[in-house]
Amino acid sequence: MNLLLWHVHGSWTTAFVHGKHRYLVPVTPDRGPWGLGRARTYAWPDTVVEVPLHQLVSEDVDAVILQRPSEVDLVDALFGRRVPRIYVEHNTPKGDVPDSRHPMADRDDLLVVHVTHFNDLFWDTGGTRSTVIEHGIVPPTAAYTGELDRFVVVTNEPVRRGRVTGTDLMPRFAAVAPLDVYGMGVAGLALPDVTPHEDIPQARMHADVARRRAYLHLCRWTSLGLSLIESMAMGMPVVALATTEAVAAVPPDAGALTTPGDTLVGAADWLMDEPQAGRPPSVRAREVAGTRYGLDRFLADWDRLLEEEVCASR
Numbered sequence: 598m599n600l601l602l603w604h605v606h607g608s609w610t611t612a613f614v615h616g617k618h619r620y621l622v623p624v625t626p627d628r629g630p631w632g633l634g635r636a637r638t639y640a641w642p643d644t645v646v647e648v649p650l651h652q653l654v655s656e657d658v659d660a661v662i663l664q665r666p667s668e669v670d671l672v673d674a675l676f677g678r679r680v681p682r683i684y685v686e687h688n689t690p691k692g693d694v695p696d697s698r699h700p701m702a703d704r705d706d707l708l709v710v711h712v713t714h715f716n717d718l719f720w721d722t723g724g725t726r727s728t729v730i731e732h733g734i735v736p737p738t739a740a741y742t743g744e745l746d747r748f749v750v751v752t753n754e755p756v757r758r759g760r761v762t763g764t765d766l767m768p769r770f771a772a773v774a775p776l777d778v779y780g781m782g783v784a785g786l787a788l789p790d791v792t793p794h795e796d797i798p799q800a801r802m803h804a805d806v807a808r809r810r811a812y813l814h815l816c817r818w819t820s821l822g823l824s825l826i827e828s829m830a831m832g833m834p835v836v837a838l839a840t841t842e843a844v845a846a847v848p849p850d851a852g853a854l855t856t857p858g859d860t861l862v863g864a865a866d867w868l869m870d871e872p873q874a875g876r877p878p879s880v881r882a883r884e885v886a887g888t889r890y891g892l893d894r895f896l897a898d899w900d901r902l903l904e905e906e907v908c909a910s911r
Contacts (some may be wrong), residue, residue: 835882
């Protein structure tokens, strides 16, 4: 199939475009929000083709993958309703939770796909059809060594997002051991013993992350950070807040999963003082990530859904 989607979420898209289809990604001269084009810090296959935004109308499109409300009107203007539309909701609801109405609620012209069961439970989509396809990841090539007495977090815009990403919790862990923070919008972090690493290529980031003693998942309100799954796939023990989908994604024997901050800091301290203690959780984390969030399962789920939607449309 020819699938049209905008480059919005790099990690999710990286897994999605590893399927058997042709992926049309809009591009604009400024590579702005409406035309970011191919990824520069992720490895994407040659089946991802950049298409100038103004040429989309001439493309043969079998289905559109929507990810932002603003994309709907543009796709309507370009293709009308003759092309099946699937709206992927990556985020937890905002506003009056748990009564948050989804922006695509009560529509009969598209399907909403949630990336976690938590999101499906908390978003109110009204009469719009919805389903869940859980995350999948391209297996990282790096493997956990834990040789450095440091913790690591991967997150985006922790300065702007603050408590959402658990930025206020970072100093508590940095008091135990130095903390490295990777992602976009991290350069402005100015916290003691916290070192930011701004938007480096994914493969290099994975190699760096795998050398740290433990991965910290400090987000209070997030769908499910793919970096958490990737760290587990590398075999890292994790120290995670027991919030949103992390409760289902991280089994207790893959690290520490709870809400009391002192308990999490104590677990991190224990992993730092007893390096060998992290080996059993490391093995369990890798098993869970490979089984539940494997790329083959993810792509097979999407293929089934795409075939159903496109065939029904025809």
